[in-house]
Amino acid sequence: MKHSFFIIFLSLCFAMPCFSAFAQPIQEAEPNINAQTIESPEISAESAILIDATTGEILYEKNSKNKMYPASITKLMTVLLALENGNLDDTITFSHNAVYSIEPNSAHIAMQEGEQITLRQALYGILLRSANEVSNAVAEYVDGSVTAFAQRMTQRAKELGCETTNFVNANGLFHENHYTSAYDMALIAKELLKQDAYREMMNATYYEIPPTNKQTEIRYLHGQHQMMNKNSIYYYEYTTGGKTGYVTEALNTLVTFAKKGDTELIAVVLKCNGAQHYVDTKALFEYGFANYQTAKVLLAQDYSKTIEVVETYKNKTTSLGNIVVSPKEDVYKTISINSSLSNIDIDVDYPENISAPITAGQEVGTLTVKSGQDIISTVPLLAQTAVAETSPEARLAQEKEDRNRLLKMGGTVLLGVVLASLILFCITRTVGHLKRKKRRKQRALRRRRQRKNNSLY
Numbered sequence: 001m002k003h004s005f006f007i008i009f010l011s012l013c014f015a016m017p018c019f020s021a022f023a024q025p026i027q028e029a030e031p032n033i034n035a036q037t038i039e040s041p042e043i044s045a046e047s048a049i050l051i052d053a054t055t056g057e058i059l060y061e062k063n064s065k066n067k068m069y070p071a072s073i074t075k076l077m078t079v080l081l082a083l084e085n086g087n088l089d090d091t092i093t094f095s096h097n098a099v100y101s102i103e104p105n106s107a108h109i110a111m112q113e114g115e116q117i118t119l120r121q122a123l124y125g126i127l128l129r130s131a132n133e134v135s136n137a138v139a140e141y142v143d144g145s146v147t148a149f150a151q152r153m154t155q156r157a158k159e160l161g162c163e164t165t166n167f168v169n170a171n172g173l174f175h176e177n178h179y180t181s182a183y184d185m186a187l188i189a190k191e192l193l194k195q196d197a198y199r200e201m202m203n204a205t206y207y208e209i210p211p212t213n214k215q216t217e218i219r220y221l222h223g224q225h226q227m228m229n230k231n232s233i234y235y236y237e238y239t240t241g242g243k244t245g246y247v248t249e250a251l252n253t254l255v256t257f258a259k260k261g262d263t264e265l266i267a268v269v270l271k272c273n274g275a276q277h278y279v280d281t282k283a284l285f286e287y288g289f290a291n292y293q294t295a296k297v298l299l300a301q302d303y304s305k306t307i308e309v310v311e312t313y314k315n316k317t318t319s320l321g322n323i324v325v326s327p328k329e330d331v332y333k334t335i336s337i338n339s340s341l342s343n344i345d346i347d348v349d350y351p352e353n354i355s356a357p358i359t360a361g362q363e364v365g366t367l368t369v370k371s372g373q374d375i376i377s378t379v380p381l382l383a384q385t386a387v388a389e390t391s392p393e394a395r396l397a398q399e400k401e402d403r404n405r406l407l408k409m410g411g412t413v414l415l416g417v418v419l420a421s422l423i424l425f426c427i428t429r430t431v432g433h434l435k436r437k438k439r440r441k442q443r444a445l446r447r448r449r450q451r452k453n454n455s456l457y
Contacts, residue, residue, distance in 0.1 A: 037336075037337060038287055041286075044279075044280060045270060045276070045280045047181065048060070048063075048269045048270065049183055049186050051190065052332075052334040055294065055334045059292055064182040065163060065164055065181050068182065068270045069179055069249050070180045070253055072130045072172040073244070073254065074167065076189055077153050077156065078135050078153070081153060082138050082141075082142060084195075088197060090118065092116065092118070092137050094112065094115045098146075099133050103173055106173060111133050112215070115213060116214075119141065121207075122141075126138070127201060129222075129224070130171075130244065135171035139170035150169055160184075162183075164180060164183070166178065167180075173247065189255050189257070201241075202241025205222065206221065206223065208221065225254075226275075226278055227239040236285065238285065239258050240258060244277075252271075252273070253270045253272070254267075255268050256268075265285060265289070292335070295332060295333050296331075296332055297341060297377070298327065298330060298367075299330055300326050300331075300379075303327050304324050305325050305326075307352070307353060309353065309387045311389055323354075323358060323385050324384045325382060328379050329379060331369050331376065331377045346368070348367050348368075349365050357387060358387040360384065366380055367379045367380075
């Protein structure tokens with residue numbers, strides 16, 4: 001069944017809410033009529049991209065799909081896979097290979113063979129100090145070897161839509177077959193923001209790793225991203241996190257997150273000389289925030305629907321109750337800083353009922369958001385709870401109960417028939433007896449009258 005709801009029309013000066021049959025009216029973005037837009041920046045990076053972190057829309061790009069060497073921004077994928085496949089409280093033990101396979105004088109935090117820290121501590125070591133041996137240890141923790149982990153990295157990149165990425169290690173040290181693109185790194189960074197644990201870590205500029213089984217001293221970790229350092233000339237107040245990178249072949253590389261109001265952006269710049277990666281990144285952010293805003297189009301919680309779950313067995317369909325389905329996520333749209341959304345329509349496609357079994361998170365329909373003829377987003381409707389089909393044991397028990405109920409019902413009916421027959425028999429006999437008695441009385445009366453009449457003669 002498909003329902004189409006006209007939700008809301010908003011001009012710059014006048015708003016009129018419309019109400020859906022099963023949802024609250026959506027809120028449209030307020031135009032920022034005082035905002036001053038700026039022109040697209042001229043940057044020195046060989047490759048760059050700026051995207052809306054929420055919608056994924058590209059706001060600026062320069063050679064964004066060219067194959068480039070990433071250096072240590074590779075570690076964002078390492079962190080993503082660690083968070084997707086690990087437990088932050090797990091203990092990591094450093095192998096000989098993890099510690100001694102890195103290049104001399106490359107970034108490290110002096111971990112020793114056999115030393116143990118938690119995954120959480122390891123990730124801070126990666127994010128703040130770009131520790132190469134720690135990246136190796138995390139790879140071994142997740143997949144047993146750096147090689148197997150690198151294969152997982154590449155596969156995960158493909159799943160995210162990356163088009164020009166191949167990883168051969170977990171730390172980004174140079175290898176001619178270890179490459180990516182600005183576009184692909186933006187996709188990886190966007191996915192990383194979905195991890196709540198990363199969002200808790202990303203703002204950190206300082207962290208301490210306490211003494212370990214091999215080290216009696218505290219390790220003091222200071223962040224390297226200068227746009228987060230308030231004492232740096234490159235400090236940018238809206239920066240929320242990011243990752244630096246450098247190898248000779250790649251020069252400076254940088255992935256940075258920034259948020260201003262409700263708009264969150266991701267900037268990637270590759271192959272920059274000197275500190276130009278900070279200058280370029282700031283220019284990209286200033287351009288993005290001056291020209292664009294992220295507008296919330298739809299709140300998922302406002303678009304819940306109840307669907308009946310049914311089950312058919314031996315040509316008999318029964319109801320197992322109802323489930324609630326809701327859109328997978330809120331819907332946002334990147335729009336011009338001086339504009340607003342208008343003529344928003346919501347098309348909902350879902351069945352009247354659905355057959356068991358149902359798993360929590362199962363897609364059972366779609367919700368499409370349109371602005372005029374343009375589709376803003378199509379979001380799956382997901383089941384919020386699970387409903388299992390009836391088990392064979394439960395079916396047998398139910399069939400036994402049904403048979404017993406039928407037997408009881410049959411016995412009750414039979415007893416009723418017997419009682420009714422008995423009552424009818426009794427009534428019939430009683431009526432017959434009364435009729436016979438009446439006839440006897442009538443015959444006796446006739447005989448008396450006849451004798452009386454005979455006596456008169």
